[in-house]
Amino acid sequence: MEAEQIEQIRDFNRYYTRRLGLLADQYLGQDRPLGQARLLFEIGDGCDLRDLRARLGLDSGYLSRLLRALEEQGLVSVDAHPDDGRVRVARLTAAGRAERADLDDRSRERIAGLLDGLDAVQRDQLLAAQQQIHRLLRLATVTIEHVPGAAEQARECLRRYAAELDERFAEGYDAAALTPAAEVTGEQLLACEDGRPVGCGLWTHLEPDVAEIRHLWVAPEARGLGLGRLLLERLEQGAAADGVATVRLGTHTALTEAIGLYRRGGYREIPDYSPSPYNQLAFEKSLQSS
Incomplete structure (x- = not known):
């Protein structure tokens, strides 16, 4: 990445945080900073503290201080989960729910004020740009790592994959057709977003x-x-990198998104090479020329 690109992003961040009032101690005119206001939004109808920490990327000490401040204001209560005393759950009090409603109203008014200076076409352009930024930033934070064939998170991904295919294929899908861990002679990849598995794939x-x-x-x-x-x-x-010159893959005609991905990725259709009944189309790509 070029230094100029980094500086452009930093400049955008400074402008955006200032324009939305994120630097003030009284966010949106309420008597609290952004961190506390954001917790009111995230807690909603009740939230496990572990989920709050993971979702917001906060360490336990900082989260505890924020919650304590909101408890002292009578906006939040933190109690043990009724089914598991080891789990702590934060909930909004009646005053907290009223404060969150006020926060939502103030936020909408602020955004409406920002958009008011743009015409309809410009608003659409802004929203499209924000959606693109959101997608790219999410992709940038996804981690992809090599995991053993028997890694439980990867196997759970494969179980979700099999369940989806069972719904999408007219003939259903037998999870027994999944590649056994011992047959992953190449490598298996697991993609995670905020620690949650969101994708997988392997080659053998x-x-x-x-x-x-x-x-x-x-x-x-x-x-x-x-x-x-x-x-x-x-x-x-x-x-x-492992010396493979050619990769092949098979897919089902129902998976139109996958077919499009493979064609765009330089794969060419070949005769069937696999005994799998689910591989209705076969593709191949030379890695030496890619």
């Missing part, structure tokens, strides 16, 4: 210099980010 050797990519999947909540293409590229890179 067919011949010394030929590999097959299998079970490339992105969770519904992470689709539209470009994660499928990124996983596919990482699998290809890993196979090429």
